[in-house]
Amino acid sequence: MQNPTKRILIVDDDQGILDSFEVLLGDRYHLIKAENGFDAIRILETDPPHLMFLDIRMPGLDGIEILRRLQKEEKCVDVVIITALDQENAEEEARSLGVIDYLKKPLDIFEVERITSQVLSSGLQSAN
Numbered sequence: 001m002q003n004p005t006k007r008i009l010i011v012d013d014d015q016g017i018l019d020s021f022e023v024l025l026g027d028r029y030h031l032i033k034a035e036n037g038f039d040a041i042r043i044l045e046t047d048p049p050h051l052m053f054l055d056i057r058m059p060g061l062d063g064i065e066i067l068r069r070l071q072k073e074e075k076c077v078d079v080v081i082i083t084a085l086d087q088e089n090a091e092e093e094a095r096s097l098g099v100i101d102y103l104k105k106p107l108d109i110f111e112v113e114r115i116t117s118q119v120l121s122s123g124l125q126s127a128n
Contacts, residue, residue: 006120007032009049011040011066012082013058017105021053024109025116037061041069048077051119053112054099056083056090064090067097078119082107 010021011034018033025031032049034040038061040054056063063081070077081094084105091102101115 006030006051007047007049008116008120009034009040009043009052009054009077011035011037011052011058011063012055014055017055017082017107020107021112024112029116029120037063037066040066044070044075044077048075050078051116052077052079053082053103054079056081056094057085064093064097067094067099071097080115 007030008021008025009032010018012018013035015035018035021033022031032043032047034043037058040052041061043049044052044066054063054066063083067079069075070079079099080101080103081091081099082103082105083090086104094102100119103111103115
């Protein structure tokens with residue numbers, strides 16, 4: 001593990017996405033995985049990550065609500081949205097809530113690696 005102190009939270013209700021991140025980044029970073037928004041909130045409160053990849057559409061507590069809570073509680077974490085949705089209004093709302101990037105599924109592994117490297121190695125607040 002190259003950067004075991006750099007924590008990345010992956011929030012998605014699709015186990016295949018969680019597994020993909022494990023294969024892609026698991027050997028270089030400390031990955032924390034949450035299958036729903038409630039687990040993500042608990043993790044954010046107890047062990048905030050340096051970077052979070054967040055699905056918008058999940059049952060229960062969705063990604064937009066998580067972003068609203070982060071903003072309300074003034075929690076600082078770089079967030080990248082990952083979604084299968086192609087809704088312009090969802091992207092606009094997510095960006096207004098401070099996300100640094102917005103990736104559509106299926107994920108481009110090169111984009112995931114580029115964003116992760118930029119954010120975690122240089123502390124950038126924007127990967128665009």
